[in-house]
Amino acid sequence: xxxxxxxxxxxxxxxxxxxxxxxxxxxxxxxxxxxxxxxxxxxxxxxxxxxxxxxxxxxxxxxxxxxxxxxxxxxxxxxxxxxxxxxxxxxxxxxxxxxxxxxxxxxxxxxxxxxxxxxxxxxxxxxxxxxxxxxxxxxxxxxxxxxxx
Amino acid sequence: xxxxxxxxxxxxxxxxxxxxxxxxxxxxxxxxxxxxxxxxxxxxxxxxxxxxxxxxxxxxxxxxxxxxxxxxxxxxxxxxxxxxxxxxxxxxxxxxxxxxxxxxxxxxxxxxxxxxxxxxxxxxxxxxxxxxxxxxxxxxxxxxxxxxxxxxxxxxxxxxxxxxxxxxxxxxxxxxxxxxxxxxxxxxxxxxxxxxxxxxxxxxxxxxxxxxxxxxxxxxxxxxxxxxxxxxxxxxxxxxxxxxxxxxxxxxxxxxxxxxxxxxxxxxxxxxxxxxxxxxxxxxxxxxxxxxxxxxxxxxxxxxxxxxxxxxxxxxxxxxxxxxxxxxxxxxxxxxxxxxxxxxxxxxxxxxxxxxxxxxxxxxxxxxxxxxxxxxxxxxxxxxxxxxxxxxxxx
Numbered sequence: 001x002x003x004x005x006x007x008x009x010x011x012x013x014x015x016x017x018x019x020x021x022x023x024x025x026x027x028x029x030x031x032x033x034x035x036x037x038x039x040x041x042x043x044x045x046x047x048x049x050x051x052x053x054x055x056x057x058x059x060x061x062x063x064x065x066x067x068x069x070x071x072x073x074x075x076x077x078x079x080x081x082x083x084x085x086x087x088x089x090x091x092x093x094x095x096x097x098x099x100x101x102x103x104x105x106x107x108x109x110x111x112x113x114x115x116x117x118x119x120x121x122x123x124x125x126x127x128x129x130x131x132x133x134x135x136x137x138x139x140x141x142x143x144x145x146x147x148x149x
Numbered sequence: 150x151x152x153x154x155x156x157x158x159x160x161x162x163x164x165x166x167x168x169x170x171x172x173x174x175x176x177x178x179x180x181x182x183x184x185x186x187x188x189x190x191x192x193x194x195x196x197x198x199x200x201x202x203x204x205x206x207x208x209x210x211x212x213x214x215x216x217x218x219x220x221x222x223x224x225x226x227x228x229x230x231x232x233x234x235x236x237x238x239x240x241x242x243x244x245x246x247x248x249x250x251x252x253x254x255x256x257x258x259x260x261x262x263x264x265x266x267x268x269x270x271x272x273x274x275x276x277x278x279x280x281x282x283x284x285x286x287x288x289x290x291x292x293x294x295x296x297x298x299x300x301x302x303x304x305x306x307x308x309x310x311x312x313x314x315x316x317x318x319x320x321x322x323x324x325x326x327x328x329x330x331x332x333x334x335x336x337x338x339x340x341x342x343x344x345x346x347x348x349x350x351x352x353x354x355x356x357x358x359x360x361x362x363x364x365x366x367x368x369x370x371x372x373x374x375x376x377x378x379x380x381x382x383x384x385x386x387x388x389x390x391x392x393x394x395x396x397x398x399x400x401x402x403x404x405x406x407x408x409x410x411x412x413x414x415x416x417x418x419x420x421x422x423x424x425x426x427x428x429x430x431x432x433x434x435x436x437x438x439x440x441x442x443x444x445x446x447x448x449x450x451x452x453x454x455x456x457x458x459x460x461x462x463x464x465x466x467x468x469x470x471x472x473x474x475x476x477x478x479x480x481x482x483x484x485x486x487x488x489x490x491x492x493x494x495x496x497x498x499x500x501x502x503x504x505x506x507x508x509x510x511x512x513x514x515x516x517x518x519x520x521x522x523x524x525x526x527x528x529x530x531x532x533x534x535x536x537x538x539x540x541x542x543x544x
Contacts, residue, residue: 011461017531032495032534035455035474035483039533057534059457059474 004094007064014067016074018053024121027113030106036062038110040070044118047078054110061100065089069107078115082130084108109133154467155513159353159445160302160330160504161471165396166355172399173357176392184389185378194391201398205362208401209347210338217363217381218394222329222350223253224374225363229296229325229346230257231372233264241293247271247279247308249486250298254327258296267291275490276438277306284313294323299331299347303473303486303502304437305446307335314343323369329353329361333404334412334443345369351393355506356400360393411507415444418505418514423447425518430525432538436473436487436500445505448473450487450496453535454528459501462524468517473500495534 003011023041030037036058043051052074056066069089073081086104090096096104116126116133126133156164165173176197182190184198199213206213219225236242246258248270258268269287271279279297295317300307310326317324325346328337332347333354339347347364351357365371377386404411426449427433436448451459456474463470473484474497487497503517529535 008461011458012465014531028533032493032498035494035498037533039536055531055533055536057453057532058455060461062455063458063531 001097001099003060003064003097006092006094007061007096010064010067010093011060014063016053016067016070017055019055020051020053023053025114025116025118027110027115027117029109029113030058032057035059036103036106038062038066038106040066040107040110040114042111042114042118044078044115049073049076049078049081054107056106058106059100059103061096061103062106064093065096065104065107066110068092069111073111078118078129081111082115084111152467153513153516154469155509155516156469157503157505157509157513157517158469158471159506160305160443160502162352162358163355163506164508165357166400166403168403169355169357169396169400173392173396176395180391184391185380194389197391197395198389201394204398204402208332208337208405209349209364210340211364212367214382215339215364215367217365217385218389218397219361219363219385220359220390222251222327222348222353222361225329225348225350225361226251226253226296226327227257228348228363228365228374229254229294230261231374232294232323232369233261233266234372235370236293237265239293241291243267243269243289243291243293245269245271245284245287245292245295245297247273247297248489249273249277249301249303249306250296251302251327251329254296254298255485271297273306273489277301277304277436277486277490278438278441279308281309281312281316285316288316288320288322292320292322294325296325296327299326299328299337300335300443301437301486302330303484304448304490305330305443305504306437307331307441307443310344311342317345318343330443333401334408334445336408339364339366351397351400354400354404357393357396360390360397362397407507412444414507415505415509418509418511419445419447421511422503422505422514422517423449425514426521429518429522433525434496436490436492443504447503447505448500449503450492450500451525452496452499453532453538454499454525455532456498456500458528459499459521459524462528463501463521466520466524468520470504471502473502474498 020041025042028039038056041053052070054066056063086108090104112130116130119126180193182194184194202213202216205216262268323345327348329350332349345366350361373384375386433451456472460472473487483497
């Protein structure tokens with residue numbers, strides 16, 4: 001299994017790592033069984049993501065996609081961030097090995113969860129903006145490992 | 150930038166040593182004859198195969214004609230399937246193995262199950278050992294074949310092979326052992342240990358890749374695996390990998406001749422590594438037993454980090470190792486061996502296997518001890534799993 005140079009570069013020097021004390025939208029997806037968890041902190045002002053940090057427990061692909069995803073949404077309006085697909089993250093990284101594609105779903109889901117948290121904190125139902133968030137089962141569906149216990 | 154390179158994945162494969170390469174070279178160059186040919190160039194190859202067969206048989210305390218050269222350790226494990234017909238004919242439709250075998254063995258067993266055999270998979274305790282009592286209790290009148298690995302490839306645990314062999318011999322049950330990780334590293338004596346069949350692979354003891362052995366004791370009726378010419382007594386046809394086999398012969402002879410000296414050195418290095426890492430990294434623990442463990446094997450879990458990212462960071466620091474993490478394997482399942490020890494997923498995901506050989510030095514080990522803790526700390530600092538574990542501890 002070979003990672004692209006870009007994946008390795010983001011893995012070695014991940015962007016936007018850490019926490020945001022003044023985050024107003026926080027999302028965490030994944031579980032220890034699957035072997036990957038991503039937590040994302042957003043600072044949102046005027047419907048725009050002005051700052052972002054992440055923490056990820058996971059493989060090289062999980063860390064690189066987390067890093068790339070945060071770069072792709074930083075400074076972007078929420079409407080645009082919500083359109084970010086895992087495919088776009090994978091393309092920005094010059095591809096991932098087929099067995100690692102599922103790792104990229106994590107960052108897309110974490111961003112949606114954090115934006116939903118932002119709306120919820122404001123007392124706004126996030127569903128019209130974010131859609132129905134993947135439940136744990138649906139996440140497991142997207143997780144290629146055996147997490148059926 | 151540190152330029153040190155530390156190869157610590159000797160359970161995956163080993164370097165071909167200089168004497169082994171020198172033994173092989175003539176058969177890769179001027180001595181290219183087919184061992185089945187009658188002219189002198191062919192005879193040279195045939196004699197070289199004879200010599201290698203003797204080197205291998207004497208290393209195992211077997212007879213030369215009990216040695217079948219194969220293409221790899223996995224092939225050797227797959228040989229068990231050729232006994233299916235004979236076993237079934239005798240009504241011996243029950244097989245016993247363990248749940249920590251290599252996939253070559255487990256998947257062969259799964260195929261035999263599909264063909265109507267019943268297989269008992271013995272569990273292991275938290276240190277990776279089967280219980281001889283469990284084993285005895287699993288035996289039925291229909292048990293025809295037992296396959297228990299000599300030493301585990303992930304955690305290095307050495308099973309009580311002589312005891313199992315004695316029980317099988319007494320009951321007339323064929324006993325196979327996958328000794329791929331053991332041969333050349335710890336004493337293996339097929340006669341003293343009552344081993345009827347054995348798998349080994351040359352590249353695990355500084356021999357070349359692409360060559361292994363299936364040992365089968367005289368008197369056990371054996372079908373052919375590959376039909377064709379008369380090579381390997383017709384059991385496995387196909388022109389022999391002469392250079393590879395010669396390299397295996399040289400490597401096994403060297404490994405056995407220096408076994409005590411190497412084992413002593415490697416065990417000391419491994420203990421230095423285990424003690425150093427456990428002392429330097431909080432929340433780390435050794436997987437498998439301290440006793441009855443392969444000299445070179447250290448398998449340690451660092452909770453809160455994921456094994457593949459740890460391996461990649463180690464590689465960037467010049468250290469080559471492997472992991473039982475799901476993400477480090479193509480299958481995306483965490484190691485079945487670590488899970489069989491009763492480990493939680495997060496512990497299995499955070500495991501690293503470092504396997505040393507006599508070519509490693511104290512400086513190598515100290516470099517790992519200096520380098521790895523910082524990598525674990527930096528990955529933990531960005532791990533939400535570690536964060537939640539730390540928060541729980543504070544409660």
